[in-house]
């Protein structure tokens with residue numbers, strides 16, 4: 251199975267490292283990202299479980315004068331909805347304790363291959379449009395690059411997100427920066443991204 255070859259974590263129960271190891275990279279005076287590579291170990295089983303048990307949806311969106319397929323599969327766990335793997339419940343509790351901010355919703359994306367992507371955007375639907383907010387991303391599966399650039403234009407920063415890695419955006423990052431997962435022509439396996447957000451942020 252080509253999927254297995256892309257995962258390097260080996261067997262073992264899913265386990266989260268302490269968040270004390272997280273490193274902050276300021277983006278500006280008011281925006282930052284926190285990074286913790288390898289936050290989740292034993293991520294193979296998590297990837298396999300989520301691939302199979304999450305109700306993935308293929309969405310279509312109206313664009314200009316046509317309707318196009320959204321280039322990734324989606325699933326959304328609103329506030330109060332049980333998450334699809336116990337390690338995600340644990341991850342959310344750890345993030346909530348570490349940041350003193352309640353993460354209540356989870357958006358999941360499934361990038362089937364390098365043609366799947368998310369275009370430049372900020373998570374500005376709702377509260378993120380006007381208030382500082384945290385958005386925490388746990389990545390499992392094939393590594394993909396998260397790109398960030400200032401909204402007014404400027405240099406693009408590239409952060410590779412691998413199997414079990416955590417990246418948290420904070421401050422006014424959603425208002426003043428955009429992020430994207432660009433398509434890649436390289437042969438890449440599937441990736442699942444889990445985004446934890448506080449209430450009212452999309």
Ligand SMILES: O=C(O)CCC(=O)C(=O)O
Nearest residue numbers: 359368373387431443445
């Ligand atoms: O796949 C990712 O890690 C990012 C997804 C994202 O930016 C979003 O769904 O808002």
Ligand SMILES: [Fe+2]
Nearest residue numbers: 371372373429
């Ligand atoms: Fe986003």
